[in-house]
Amino acid sequence: MSIIIKTADKSAIRLSEITAESDYLDRRNFIKQTGLFATALWAGGSSRLASASAADYGRDFNHRIKTAYGQGEELTSYKDATTYNNFYEFGTSKKDPVENAQQFVTDPWSITVEGEANKTGTFHLEDILKQAQIEERIYRFRCVEAWSMVVPWVGFSLADMLKRFEPTSNAKYVSFETLYDPQRMPGQKRRVLDWPYKDGLRMDEAMNPLSFMAVGLYGRDMPNQNGAPIRLVVPWKYGFKSIKSIVKISFTEHEPPCTWNRVSPREYGFYSNVNPDVDHPRWSQKSERKLGANFWDPKTDTQLFNGYAEQVAHLYKDMDLQKYF
Ligand SMILES: Nc1nc2c(c(=O)[nH]1)N[C@H]1C(S)=C(S)[C@@H](COP(=O)(O)O)O[C@H]1N2
Numbered sequence: 001m002s003i004i005i006k007t008a009d010k011s012a013i014r015l016s017e018i019t020a021e022s023d024y025l026d027r028r029n030f031i032k033q034t035g036l037f038a039t040a041l042w043a044g045g046s047s048r049l050a051s052a053s054a055a056d057y058g059r060d061f062n063h064r065i066k067t068a069y070g071q072g073e074e075l076t077s078y079k080d081a082t083t084y085n086n087f088y089e090f091g092t093s094k095k096d097p098v099e100n101a102q103q104f105v106t107d108p109w110s111i112t113v114e115g116e117a118n119k120t121g122t123f124h125l126e127d128i129l130k131q132a133q134i135e136e137r138i139y140r141f142r143c144v145e146a147w148s149m150v151v152p153w154v155g156f157s158l159a160d161m162l163k164r165f166e167p168t169s170n171a172k173y174v175s176f177e178t179l180y181d182p183q184r185m186p187g188q189k190r191r192v193l194d195w196p197y198k199d200g201l202r203m204d205e206a207m208n209p210l211s212f213m214a215v216g217l218y219g220r221d222m223p224n225q226n227g228a229p230i231r232l233v234v235p236w237k238y239g240f241k242s243i244k245s246i247v248k249i250s251f252t253e254h255e256p257p258c259t260w261n262r263v264s265p266r267e268y269g270f271y272s273n274v275n276p277d278v279d280h281p282r283w284s285q286k287s288e289r290k291l292g293a294n295f296w297d298p299k300t301d302t303q304l305f306n307g308y309a310e311q312v313a314h315l316y317k318d319m320d321l322q323k324y325f
């Protein structure tokens with residue numbers, strides 16, 4: 001049994017060992033059988049990961065902090081979350097990224113920070129990681145295409161990282177860019193999107209405690225097809241806001257250009273908060289299909305802000321959600 005440390009703010013526990021995928025499954029069954037979501041109960045397990053990928057990469061997620069986020073959620077299987085992907089840099093069909101991204105080399109990796117901040121420059125990912133408090137957060141994730149999943153992400157608070165760059169008072173937005181390198185990202189040889197992929201947030205959205213920089217999932221290094229080595233995860237917004245393989249962060253005074261918003265502003269708003277009452281012009285957003293569900297299973301109701309209203313509704317209290325969608 002591992003040592004359990006409870007912290008005051010979010011009843012976090014420190015795992016002394018990597019939890020293998022099988023442990024997640026056990027845990028899920030355990031939760032199902034007992035109906036208990038209590039933190040301490042699922043911290044155990046002594047198995048090691050069969051794959052040494054995290055270690056190969058020089059990463060150590062053994063000491064990631066377990067958080068209370070998503071307790072009681074039924075996790076999507078590792079297989080579904082890593083074989084059904086949107087990552088147009090590696091092809092436009094759901095099966096393309098897992099097939100085409102395997103040779104993608106993400107070490108070394110650096111991120112350039114520019115714009116309205118005191119500490120701009122280019123930073124090695126490993127240095128950013130050294131300063132980060134690595135956590136695990138189980139989040140729901142809802143794609144604008146009306147499928148969804150539940151994933152245990154490994155990473156750190158976006159706000160904690162952004163604060164270190166000391167944004168100035170002019171920084172009203174923050175934007176992110178994916179790598180542009182058609183040799184390494186073969187999907188970029190075709191102009192299916194205006195590369196590089198870009199997306200951004202209002203500063204107060206970025207500083208919300210839910211906003212997360214993910215470097216792994218299921219206790220493992222981020223698979224290439226899921227956005228290695230580092231991606232954004234904004235769980236109350238449609239999935240396309242959660243930009244992958246980030247190489248640039250810019251602090252700006254004005255709303256930054258976002259790839260899908262530029263493709264079709266009436267279909268993909270800048271905000272793109274999950275909202276069952278604002279349909280996509282071509283389909284309903286009232287319900288979603290969970291990855292791994294059978295085709296005969298009933299659809300799941302979509303929740304306002306993907307179920308995170310308590311944490312984020314205040315950000316939009318003076319806004320018309322139909323207009324600023
Ligand atoms: N750079 C980049 N980031 C991206 C995408 C993309 O095509 N390119 N697709 C987005 C979309 S539409 C979704 S739903 C999620 C999918 O993440 P996943 O493959 O980990 O499920 O990534 C988002 N981030």
Ligand SMILES: [Mo]
Binds near residue numbers: 143145238
């Ligand atoms: Mo998506």
